[in-house]
Every structure is written in C-alpha cells, then in structure tokens.
Amino acid sequence: MRCLVTSSRNYDQDFLLAANNGRHELVFTETTLIANTAFMAQGFPAVCPFVDDRIDQDTLHTLAKLGTKLLVLRSTGYNHVHLPTAKQLGMTVMRVREYSPYAVAEFALTLMLSLNRHLHKAYNRIREGNLLLDGLLGFDMHGKTVGIVGTGKIGMALARILRGMGCHVLGYDLYPNPDAQELGMVYLPLEELLRQSQIVSLHLPLLPETQHLLNAERLALLPKGAMVINTGRGGLIDTVALIGALKSQHLGAVGLDVYEEEAELYFRDHCDDIICDDTFERLLTFPNVIVTGHQAFFTREALQTIAATTIQNLTDYCEGRSNDNVVFA
Numbered sequence: 289m290r291c292l293v294t295s296s297r298n299y300d301q302d303f304l305l306a307a308n309n310g311r312h313e314l315v316f317t318e319t320t321l322i323a324n325t326a327f328m329a330q331g332f333p334a335v336c337p338f339v340d341d342r343i344d345q346d347t348l349h350t351l352a353k354l355g356t357k358l359l360v361l362r363s364t365g366y367n368h369v370h371l372p373t374a375k376q377l378g379m380t381v382m383r384v385r386e387y388s389p390y391a392v393a394e395f396a397l398t399l400m401l402s403l404n405r406h407l408h409k410a411y412n413r414i415r416e417g418n419l420l421l422d423g424l425l426g427f428d429m430h431g432k433t434v435g436i437v438g439t440g441k442i443g444m445a446l447a448r449i450l451r452g453m454g455c456h457v458l459g460y461d462l463y464p465n466p467d468a469q470e471l472g473m474v475y476l477p478l479e480e481l482l483r484q485s486q487i488v489s490l491h492l493p494l495l496p497e498t499q500h501l502l503n504a505e506r507l508a509l510l511p512k513g514a515m516v517i518n519t520g521r522g523g524l525i526d527t528v529a530l531i532g533a534l535k536s537q538h539l540g541a542v543g544l545d546v547y548e549e550e551a552e553l554y555f556r557d558h559c560d561d562i563i564c565d566d567t568f569e570r571l572l573t574f575p576n577v578i579v580t581g582h583q584a585f586f587t588r589e590a591l592q593t594i595a596a597t598t599i600q601n602l603t604d605y606c607e608g609r610s611n612d613n614v615v616f617a
Contacts, residue, residue, distance in 0.1 A: 289313070289606045291334040291360065294321040295341050295555065300362070303595035312602050326350035334358040334605070336598060339582070340555050343369040352377040360601045362594055365521060366615055367494040368551075374616075381615040382601040386441055387585070387593040393445035395584035396489050396519045399543030403515060404429065408578055430454035435485030437478065437501070438492035438520065439465045446489060447473055458485055482509040487517065494521035504529035513540035519584040522548035527567055534574050541576045545584045554582045 289312045293300060296316040308314055314336075319325050321337050323346035329335050335356050337343055343351075343359065348370060351359075359369065361383040374381055402408055405426040413419070433456040436443045440461075447457045447468055459465070459473040460481045469475070478501075482488065488510065492498050502516070502525045510516070516539060518525055527548055533539045547553065549565060563569055571577055585594075597613065604611050 289334050289358075289602050290332050291315070291336050291358075291602060292317065292329050292332040293336040293362075294319060294328075295338040297555070299591060300338075300595075303591045304598065307592070307595035307599045311599065312606075321347065323347045323350060327354070329356050330354045332356060334360055334602060336360045336362055337368070338555075339363045339365065339368055340551055341368060342551055343374075345370050345373045348373045348377055348379070352379065358382070358602075358605050360598055360605070362598055365493050367521065367523075371615065380605060380617040382605065382611075382613045383615055384594050384597045384601075385613045387597070388587060388590040389441035389445040391587040391590040392442045392491070392519050392584040393449060395545065396446055396491075396517050396543075397449055399517050399519070399545070399578055399580075400429070400487060400489070400515065403541040403543050403576065403578055409575065432456070432486050433458060433484055434487040434489065435460065435476075435481040436473070437461075437481070437488060437490050439468045439473065440491065442519075443489075443491040444468055444471075446491070447471055479506065479509055482506055483511070485514065486511060487515045489517040490520040490524050492520050492524060494523045499523050500526040500529075502526065502530070504532060507533045508538065510539065512538055515539070515541040515543070517543045519545045522546040522550050527571070531567070531570055534577065539576075542571075542574070543578045543580075544571070545580045546582055547571075547579070550582060 291312055291314055293314055293316045296318060301316050304314060317328060319328060321341035321343060326347045329351050333355060335351060337359065357379060359379055359381045364384055364386060366383055369381060406424040410424055431454060434450050435458045436447055437460045439459045444465055444467060450457050451471055457473045458481045459468055459475045460478045464475045507529055534542065547568060553568060571579055601613050
C-alpha cells in the first residue's frame with residue numbers, strides 16, 4: 289500500500305523501514321500535515337501522521353478529495369484528529385494502541401528526580417566551575433505520597449517503580465485498576481488526591497472532559513511546595529493557572545514534557561527563531577521548572593513497537609482485517 293508518512297524524522301524512517309521490510313511503499317516528508325499542506329497526499333490512499341500534525345475538518349476534507357481512505361496514526365492519542373469528520377467521510381482511523389509504558393513512566397520519574405535534586409542547576413553550575421551545594425537541597429523520595437492521575441499501563445508502570453522506592457501511591461481513575469489496588473494503591477476522588485499528594489503525575493488522554501483537568505481551583509488544593517509532572521497531554525493543565533501557582537510560590541516544582549500549544553513549537557529547531565509564544569517563554573524563566581519537547585516516549589523499544597504496529601495496521605487494512613488498533617472503520 290502507498291502511504292505518506294508526515295512529520296517524519298530520520299529515526300522515523302529508520303524504524304519504519306526496518307519494520308516494513310518492503311511490504312508497503314512508504315514515502316517520507318518532514319512537512320507537517322495541516323489544511324494548507326494536505327495537497328501533498330495526492331495519490332496516497334493511506335497517510336501516517338504524528339501528534340504534531342493537525343488533522344482538522346479542512347485537512348480531512350482535502351484528504352478525502354485526494355483519495356485518502358486510511359489514517360494510520362503513529363501515536364496512542366488521537367485528539368489531533370477531528371474524528372466526527374473522519375467518520376462522516378468514511379475514513380478508517382487506526383492508532384498504536386500501546387507501546388512501551390516503561391518509556392513514559394521512567395521519564396516521569398526522571399523529571400521527578402531531576403527537579404527534586406536540582407540536577408539541571410547542578411549540571412550548569414559544574415560547567416561554570418561552581419561546586420557549591422547551596423540551593424541544591426532535595427528530599428528523600430522514600431515515604432513521600434505520589435498521586436497518579438490515570439492508572440492505565442503507564443500509570444501502573446510508574447506505580448510499581450514508586451512503590452519499589454518506598455513511596456505511598458494514590459490513584460485517580462474513572463475505572464480503578466485491580467492490579468494497582470493489589471499493589472497497594474489507594475483510589476481517591478481527584479480533589480482529595482490533590483490535597484494529599486506531594487507529587488502529582490498526569491497520565492490521562494486529552495478528551496473534552498479532561499481539558500484543563502488541573503485548573504486554578506484544583507492547583508490550589510495541592511499542598512504548598514508540591515510538584516506537578518505532566519507527560520500525558522499539554523491540555524490537561526491550564527498553563528496560565530499553572531504559571532499563577534508558580535508565581536505565588538504555591539508550587540514547588542513543575543516538570544512538563546508536553547505543552548497545550550505545542551503543535552507550532554515541538555519537533556522543530558527554533559535555535560535561530562524568535563519564539564513568540566509568551567506563555568511558553570514565561571515557563572522557561574522559572575528555575576524550578578523543567579520543560580522537555582515531548583520526549584518521554586523516545587526509546588528504542590518504544591519506536592520499534594510503534595513502527596511494527598503501524599506496519600501491521602497497514603497490512604491488516606490491506607488484507608481486510610480489523611484489529612484492536614482501529615478507532616473506527
């Protein structure tokens with residue numbers, strides 16, 4: 289099957305070509321898929337977008353006119369696709385239902401430890417010849433209470449790690465995970481979890497009901513000095529409210545691998561650009577904030593699984609088979 293892979297980088301090509309092994313005709317472009325670039329899908333019955341592509345109503349209508357029948361996403365989330373329009377146009381949408389949960393869980397822990405022990409500050413100090421310890425005081429993770437919001441595979445992987453470190457683990461999920469309860473996780477309403485947690489880590493999909501899940505009112509429920517980690521989706525947090533909580537010094541630290549307006553920023557080199565997103569730039573001014581560029585998924589194992597699943601989705605579609613990765617057909 290002929291498939292256009294958009295927003296692709298060298299690593300996408302390497303892993304997808306290895307998984308493909310000549311089965312499908314893959315054409316790669318670094319161009320982001322938006323309404324104004326959708327014309328590049330001419331002649332491609334399948335398009336393989338990434339999370340920074342914007343597959344809105346206009347984009348989908350253009351793709352449909354050009355003959356695209358299949359969207360095979362290189363992601364678990366599909367909030368960047370206007371699903372009602374895709375369904376109306378008769379498109380099949382498939383995703384990578386799951387890949388290495390350890391990649392994201394371990395990265396969330398990395399952010400926690402880096403912020404707690406001020407590794408980002410220490411790294412810069414040492415390079416400048418400053419070996420003082422002043423301002424680098426952290427705390428033992430052992431015995432601390434961590435609230436995990438979203439206890440699917442990633443949240444569960446993080447819970448296991450944290451329990452191994454001696455943390456008390458609280459959970460919030462509309463559908464409690466029996467394995468998490470067996471591990472010792474205590475499920476609470478979101479507001480109560482926030483009141484009791486010294487660290488909160490977000491692992492939910494972005495849906496209308498989870499948009500700005502952490503708003504000003506809920507951030508205020510956290511104990512003073514609490515840490516917030518987001519490796520889920522940027523829109524889970526009201527960024528303006530988050531900045532307010534940082535300015536008032538209510539929050540002690542924030543680690544963000546995602547940002548609600550990341551579509552125009554992430555997966556690009558802006559070294560020679562002026563970034564005009566004042567909210568994003570404000571986040572970077574706080575010494576107790578670490579921002580990374582949607583990096584949590586980025587391990588060899590995760591990319592191998594994403595590539596293999598994507599190719600299998602293409603193959604199953606071509607051969608008329610359904611699978612668990614079909615959002616709808």
